[in-house]
Amino acid sequence: xxxxxxxxxxxxxxxxxxxxxxxxxxxxxTFVVFVGPSGCGKSTLLRLIAGLEDVSAGRIIIDxxxxxxxxxxxxxxxxxxxxxxxYPHMTVRKNIGFGLRMAGRPRDEVARKVEAASNxxxxxxxxxxxxxxxSGGQRQRVAIGRAIVREPKAFLFxxxxxxxxxxxxxxxxxxxxxxxxxxATTTVYVTHDQVEAMTLxxxxxxxxxxxxxxxGSPLELYARPDNLFVAGFIGSPRMNFVSGExxxxxxAATIGVRPEHIVxxxxxxxxxxxxxxxEHLGSDTFLYIDVPQTDGITARAIGxxxxxxxxxxxxxxxxxxxxxxxxxxxxxxx
Amino acid sequence: MARRVSxxxxxxxxxxxxxxxxxxxxxxxxxxxxxxxxxxxAFSIPPKFLFFKWTLENYRLxxxxxxxxxxxxxxxxxxxxSVLLAxxxxxxxxxAMAFAPTERTRGTLLWMLSTKMMPSVGVLVPVYLIYxxxxxxxxxxxxxxxxxxxxxxxxxxxxFTYFKEIPKGILEASRMDGIGTGREIVFxxxxxxxxxxxxxxxxxxxxAWNEAFWTLNLTTSKAAPLTAFIASYSSPEGLFWAKLxxxxxxxxxxxxxxxxxxxxxxxxxxxxxxxx
Numbered sequence: 026x027x028x029x030x031x032x033x034x035x036x037x038x039x040x041x042x043x044x045x046x047x048x049x050x051x052x053x054x055t056f057v058v059f060v061g062p063s064g065c066g067k068s069t070l071l072r073l074i075a076g077l078e079d080v081s082a083g084r085i086i087i088d089x090x091x092x093x094x095x096x097x098x099x100x101x102x103x104x105x106x107x108x109x110x111x112y113p114h115m116t117v118r119k120n121i122g123f124g125l126r127m128a129g130r131p132r133d134e135v136a137r138k139v140e141a142a143s144n145x146x147x148x149x150x151x152x153x154x155x156x157x158x159x160s161g162g163q164r165q166r167v168a169i170g171r172a173i174v175r176e177p178k179a180f181l182f183x184x185x186x187x188x189x190x191x192x193x194x195x196x197x198x199x200x201x202x203x204x205x206x207x208x209a210t211t212t213v214y215v216t217h218d219q220v221e222a223m224t225l226x227x228x229x230x231x232x233x234x235x236x237x238x239x240x241g242s243p244l245e246l247y248a249r250p251d252n253l254f255v256a257g258f259i260g261s262p263r264m265n266f267v268s269g270e271x272x273x274x275x276x277a278a279t280i281g282v283r284p285e286h287i288v289x290x291x292x293x294x295x296x297x298x299x300x301x302x303x304e305h306l307g308s309d310t311f312l313y314i315d316v317p318q319t320d321g322i323t324a325r326a327i328g329x330x331x332x333x334x335x336x337x338x339x340x341x342x343x344x345x346x347x348x349x350x351x352x353x354x355x356x357x358x359x
Numbered sequence: 360m361a362r363r364v365s366x367x368x369x370x371x372x373x374x375x376x377x378x379x380x381x382x383x384x385x386x387x388x389x390x391x392x393x394x395x396x397x398x399x400x401a402f403s404i405p406p407k408f409l410f411f412k413w414t415l416e417n418y419r420l421x422x423x424x425x426x427x428x429x430x431x432x433x434x435x436x437x438x439x440x441s442v443l444l445a446x447x448x449x450x451x452x453x454x455a456m457a458f459a460p461t462e463r464t465r466g467t468l469l470w471m472l473s474t475k476m477m478p479s480v481g482v483l484v485p486v487y488l489i490y491x492x493x494x495x496x497x498x499x500x501x502x503x504x505x506x507x508x509x510x511x512x513x514x515x516x517x518x519f520t521y522f523k524e525i526p527k528g529i530l531e532a533s534r535m536d537g538i539g540t541g542r543e544i545v546f547x548x549x550x551x552x553x554x555x556x557x558x559x560x561x562x563x564x565x566x567a568w569n570e571a572f573w574t575l576n577l578t579t580s581k582a583a584p585l586t587a588f589i590a591s592y593s594s595p596e597g598l599f600w601a602k603l604x605x606x607x608x609x610x611x612x613x614x615x616x617x618x619x620x621x622x623x624x625x626x627x628x629x630x631x632x633x634x635x
Contacts (some may be wrong), residue, residue, distance in 0.1 A: 075535060076534075077534065077535075096534070096536060096537050097531075097534045098537035098538065098539070100537075102535065103535060104531075104532070104535040106528045106531070107528075108526060108528045108534060110526065110528035110529045110531065110532035111532075112529060112531070112533070112547060112550075112551075113534075114550040114551055123533075124536035124537050124538075125538055125547075127536065127537060127538050127542060127546070128537055168532075171532075171536070175536070175537070204486075209537075217522050269451075319532060
């Protein structure tokens, strides 16, 4: 079991309020991702749950018990750090088993659990090495191994993939997803990378300035963002926003449309524009288009569309795909 | 590409380095040589460098007149005792300052260091009177406590700088692993900081070994270390250079050997963190 509930959790450092007050419900077994730009308080919130920082106010309830005043060790959680934070003077075997040994578990039980974890994580060949002799991906697997042997109520991941190169990141992302599905352990995962958030999460919590902007499944956030911030943060390349007269015509202060929902053509219906730049990625082409009365529009076209810099272009979009926002940035629903 | 250095330059720097090294080492060499001379040759002018009649007479007389081993043992007890005691206090203190600092941590550290700037003689009378009334004069306990306090600021500072180098995340990981503060220090911090702890220990043992002001003023015989052993060969009966040199050689020999054997640790300790 591992349900986590935050009630009015806030954190201030001196006079700076980092988290003004967060309420959140994390159901047992779900994979929740905190995502937001750097400095949005997502790591602080994770550290508050972990107990590495003390809450200034509010309650943190794990499986029905308020743990806000308990030290990290008493909360039954395990954490994987961005820097891996392995014990450099211990072998992989000892790193993974350290928590269990310190808890006074019998030697053979520790050995068995370390063995099992290292099999799951493909670390069996490295058990007698020290962290300094491992690659970044292997180190991160050791850190994950250290977390899973303790059979915690929940895993906490603090940007675990940021120190890995791009290819390894994709591979580890898949491994983490697979592992979490197999173990079905509640997981809270912090990242600034919205692709990681979209691919891993059952539910995404979008944070901005210490506030929860929206909570929902990846596709909910993509299809029905509550506000401008979420609309701009989720999705890559980011949503195009247009204000002023063009938006007013649709009864909104701002309208937003995703690059992939814009159809660009040489001749047809829609806004007139000029191609400023075209990025050909093979499967996709990103077009950066200068359109009067806008700050420029990005459009995604499939495959090789023969448009190049300076070409005139017409842009159209399905009206149902256009998001409307009021002057406060809140979404207007039909 | 590496910087190209001409052979002439290498030769020059080698000569300069050896010269400086020799100048620094010369007083010790001269002391050792003098200890093997007769009293007459010890202050002959011009001084004799190597060609004199080598004798062990001084060592025999020194050992006859005073008990070298008793003093040496006192030096060991006082230096190691005071530094180990200081470690017991300083490790938790430095841990707190490095990993749980408050607004006043920096000020506290600077204040601790500033106490080293006060001349010891300024508090000699009160300390002497207190020690006399408590019966701590010429006792191991009293001297260990005093030397411990005298070196504590340096011990805390050194450990603090070493601990600062250790990533906080690793200690947090151990906290998540369910470990309390005491075991965190023993099983996680101490092994990682071992080079730093070792060099702090060594350097402060050397400092305590060489400490002369308090040991000379507060001891007479029972707890008197080698500093008092050397001092007893100056003035009263006139200056006996050869015997004084023999006593000094005997007194510095153990610490010289210790320094020689641990020089890698010492240098590493002093430059720890300077290079990554």
